[in-house]
Every structure is written in structure tokens, then in C-alpha cells.
Amino acid sequence: MVEQLVWAAIKFAAVLGFMSFNAIFLVWLERKVAGFIQYRYGPMVTGKPHGWLQTIADAVKLLAKEDIIPALADRKIFILAPLVMIVPTFLLHIVIPFGPNLIVKDMEMGVLYFFAVSGFTTLAVVMAGWASNNKYSLLGAIRAIAQLIGYELPLIISVAAVVLLAGSMSTQEIVQSQASWPYVILQPIGFLVFFIAALAELNRVPFDLLEAESELVAGYNTEYSGMRWAFFFLAEYGNLAVMSAMIVTLFLGGWQGPILPPLVWFLLKIYLVAFVIIWFRWTFPRVRPDQLSKLGWKYLLPASLVNLALTSLYVVFI
Amino acid sequence: METYFEVLFFICAGLLFYPFTMQAARLFRPSGSSARKLANYECGVQPIGQAQVQFHPNYYLLALLFVVLDVEAVFLFPWAVQLKELGFFGLAEMFVFLGIIVVGLVYAWKKKVIQWQ
Numbered sequence: 075m076v077e078q079l080v081w082a083a084i085k086f087a088a089v090l091g092f093m094s095f096n097a098i099f100l101v102w103l104e105r106k107v108a109g110f111i112q113y114r115y116g117p118m119v120t121g122k123p124h125g126w127l128q129t130i131a132d133a134v135k136l137l138a139k140e141d142i143i144p145a146l147a148d149r150k151i152f153i154l155a156p157l158v159m160i161v162p163t164f165l166l167h168i169v170i171p172f173g174p175n176l177i178v179k180d181m182e183m184g185v186l187y188f189f190a191v192s193g194f195t196t197l198a199v200v201m202a203g204w205a206s207n208n209k210y211s212l213l214g215a216i217r218a219i220a221q222l223i224g225y226e227l228p229l230i231i232s233v234a235a236v237v238l239l240a241g242s243m244s245t246q247e248i249v250q251s252q253a254s255w256p257y258v259i260l261q262p263i264g265f266l267v268f269f270i271a272a273l274a275e276l277n278r279v280p281f282d283l284l285e286a287e288s289e290l291v292a293g294y295n296t297e298y299s300g301m302r303w304a305f306f307f308l309a310e311y312g313n314l315a316v317m318s319a320m321i322v323t324l325f326l327g328g329w330q331g332p333i334l335p336p337l338v339w340f341l342l343k344i345y346l347v348a349f350v351i352i353w354f355r356w357t358f359p360r361v362r363p364d365q366l367s368k369l370g371w372k373y374l375l376p377a378s379l380v381n382l383a384l385t386s387l388y389v390v391f392i
Numbered sequence: 393m394e395t396y397f398e399v400l401f402f403i404c405a406g407l408l409f410y411p412f413t414m415q416a417a418r419l420f421r422p423s424g425s426s427a428r429k430l431a432n433y434e435c436g437v438q439p440i441g442q443a444q445v446q447f448h449p450n451y452y453l454l455a456l457l458f459v460v461l462d463v464e465a466v467f468l469f470p471w472a473v474q475l476k477e478l479g480f481f482g483l484a485e486m487f488v489f490l491g492i493i494v495v496g497l498v499y500a501w502k503k504k505v506i507q508w509q
Contacts, residue, residue: 082398138420142430164405165403178402207443223455224454227462234465241476297433300421301417368507382468390483
């Protein structure tokens with residue numbers, strides 16, 4: 075029992091370290107990529123070379139910020155919302171296979187667990203938007219509901235097609251079944267649908283309607299500042315990394331690869347996917363709300379259903 | 393229970409992490425606010441009225457549609473794991489099940505539930 079507790083604590087510390095590293099590294103990467111795409115340098119001064127200390131300095135600044143809870147806000151829910159946001163992010167890391175034996179817990183229903191837990195993000199966004207009692211926050215929350223509801227389904231159904239091929243919901247077994255071909259080749263439609271829906275789930279451009287800064291200031295977290303805001307931020311970049319990891323696990327062969335050790339392959343693939351997602355942000359314009367639900371319900375959902383039907387025919391007859 | 397030990401541990405640790413960090417930050421941060429600072433942000437003007445308004449009814453329709461299809465997704469996963477053993481029988485059954493759901497989706501589509509109004 076004690077040994078089990080100690081191991082669980084070590085795993086938690088490792089996940090916390092991975093998340094903190096992602097928040098610091100991915101923000102830096104985002105700024106640098108933005109800089110290079112827009113013909114400028116991005117952060118250069120704090121930390122040489124290339125301002126790598128900048129995001130750490132930002133974290134220290136956030137720690138020293140005053141804790142402000144607006145007088146009109148619904149105090150209890152306002153305080154609770156970052157908690158509801160951050161806990162599922164920790165939980166999502168449990169089923170990510172970093173290597174053949176490097177996983178917090180290989181569950182039999184790992185994939186289903188992952189998508190069940192990732193649904194909590196919506197709840198946190200709605201809580202934050204509603205409790206802030208701010209018009210921009212509420213608009214952001216309303217949009218979040220429409221968006222996350224519309225894209226959850228194509229996401230889950232395209233995963234069901236992968237589960238069909240692998241014959242298992244365990245993330246480890248899904249990776250092992252991709253030894254010869256990664257599923258991106260066997261499931262091109264599924265991969266596209268999953269990638270687009272994942273962008274929407276992550277609230278990334280072109281689906282960042284709930285925090286569209288040109289219309290909604292900062293969306294659902296307008297009233298948050300200091301450490302409470304930092305929790306949203308940590309969860310957001312943690313989710314970006316963990317969703318990239320899921321894309322790699324389901325479609326890009328997970329930790330499999332020649333010569334290099336599995337962990338290196340896995341991290342390389344994660345940050346490649348994360349880089350593509352960041353690249354999208356500085357390349358695509360934002361979609362309109364009416365286009366958003368149209369794309370989700372009328373294109374992605376039927377596409378994922380057709381993909382599922384084709385895959386099930388393939389599994390049974392071939 | 394054995395399977396979910398880590399999950400339980402992560403939930404407890406996550407729940408403690410937030411208040412612990414907020415308390416730790418108290419050592420570094422200044423405190424004491426003015427009424428001006430605690431006002432809601434509305435581009436610099438005094439906030440007008442409450443922001444907690446009613447939602448458009450269309451959202452409830454979308455939510456209903458979502459719940460139906462999401463429950464269907466839960467049935468989909470055990471079926472997907474077992475399909476190789478179930479064979480043609482399982483395939484036909486899921487096609488009937490999905491067919492009924494798709495009819496519902498088409499109905500909602502024609503009724504313009506999905507459209508932004």
C-alpha cells in the first residue's frame with residue numbers, strides 16, 4: 075500500500091513536471107513561431123539564446139500578481155472553475171503511453187476514459203463564463219457550449235473507427251497494433267476529422283471563437299488574473315500537449331519508430347503535431363459562429379459516420 | 393479498484409494542488425483592493441445591469457441532440473472492440489441502430505435545429 079502510494083506520487087510529480095514544462099516550452103515556441111511567420115524575432119532579451127527565460131519570467135510575474143475576484147462575480151463558482159479545469163488535465167495524462175512500459179496506467183478502456191474526462195473542460199469554461207458576471211465571459215461560455223458539443227461527436231466517432239481496427243480500447247495495444255502501418259494511412263478520413271475536431275476541442279485557431287480577442291477581449295477568462303488565470307493557461311497548454319499525444323497515439327504510431335528510443339520518438343511526434351497546431355494559428359482566419367456549427371454537424375459528423383461504416387465493413391469482410 | 397488507484401490519487405492530488413498553490417502565492421502577492429479594481433470589466437465604462445442572462449432556446453435543442461448521439465457513442469465502443477467476434481450479425485445490428493439515429497439527425501437537420509438563428 076505504501077509502495078503503491080509512493081509510486082503514484084512519483085507519477086503525479088512526473089506528470090506535473092511534464093505539464094509545467096509544456097506550459098513554459100510551448101508558449102515560448104508559440105511566440106517564436108509567431109515571430110518568424112510574421113518576419114520578426116519574438117522574445118530575445120530575457121535569457122540567451124532566443125529569450126528562453128521569457129516564459130519563466132512570466133510565470134514568476136503571475137505568482138506575484140494580486141488576487142482579484144470581481145465584486146459582482148458568483149464567488150464560489152468563480153473560485154472553483156480553475157479547479158474543474160486543471161484536475162481533468164492531470165487525469166488525461168494517465169493513459170498516455172510514452173513508451174512500451176512508460177505509462178501511468180494502461181487501462182483496458184483507456185480511450186473511452188480519455189474522452190470521458192476531456193469533456194469536463196466544457197464544464198469549467200461554462201462555470202468561469204457564468205460566474206464572472208461579465209458580458210464577454212458569458213458570450214465566450216455560450217460559444218464554448220455550441221462548439222464543444224458540436225465537435226465532441228465527430229471526435230469520438232472517428233476514434234471508434236480506430237478502436238474497430240485495433241480491436242482494443244487500451245492505448246498501449248492501439249500503439250502496438252500500428253507496428254506495420256500507422257492508422258493515418260489506413261484511416262485518412264478519420265485522421266482529418268479527428269484533427270479538425272481536436273482543434274475545436276482545444277479552442278485553437280481557426281476555432282478559437284470562445285476567446286476571440288478582437289470581439290470578446292479574452293472570452294471566458296476575461297475576469298481572471300494572476301494565479302487563477304495561470305491555472306487556465308496551464309490547463310490549456312497541458313491539453314494542447316496531451317491532445318497532440320493522443321493524435322500521435324491513435325494515428326501516428328505512438329512511440330514506434332526505428333533507431334531512436336521510443337520516448338524520443340514519442341516526444342518528437344508530439345512536438346511536431348503541436349508545432350503544426352501552432353502554425354495553423356498564424357495561418358488561418360477564424361470561422362464565424364454559424365459556420366462553426368454547420369461544419370461540425372453537417373460535414374464532420376456525417377463524414378465520421380461514413381468512415382465508421384466503411385471501417386466496420388472492412389473489418390468484417392476483409 | 394486496482395485499476396483506478398492512480399486516477400483516485402491524481403484526483404486528490406489535483407484537488408490539493410490548486411488551493412496549495414493559491415496559498416503559496418499569497419506569500420508573494422500584494423493584497424488590498426479598491427472598489428474600482430473589483431468592478432467588472434466592460435471596456436472601461438461602468439457595467440450596465442447583470443450579465444447572467446437567459447440562453448437562447450436553440451442551445452437546448454442542440455444539447456438534446458448531443459446527448460442522444462453521445463449516449464450512442466458509449467454503445468459504439470464495446471461494439472467496436474467485439475466486432476471481429478460478432479461478425480456479420482453485429483455489423484447488421486449496429487447498422488440498424490445507427491440508421492435510426494441518422495434518421496433523427498436528418499430530421500433535426502431539416503427542422504433547422506443545427507442552423508444558427
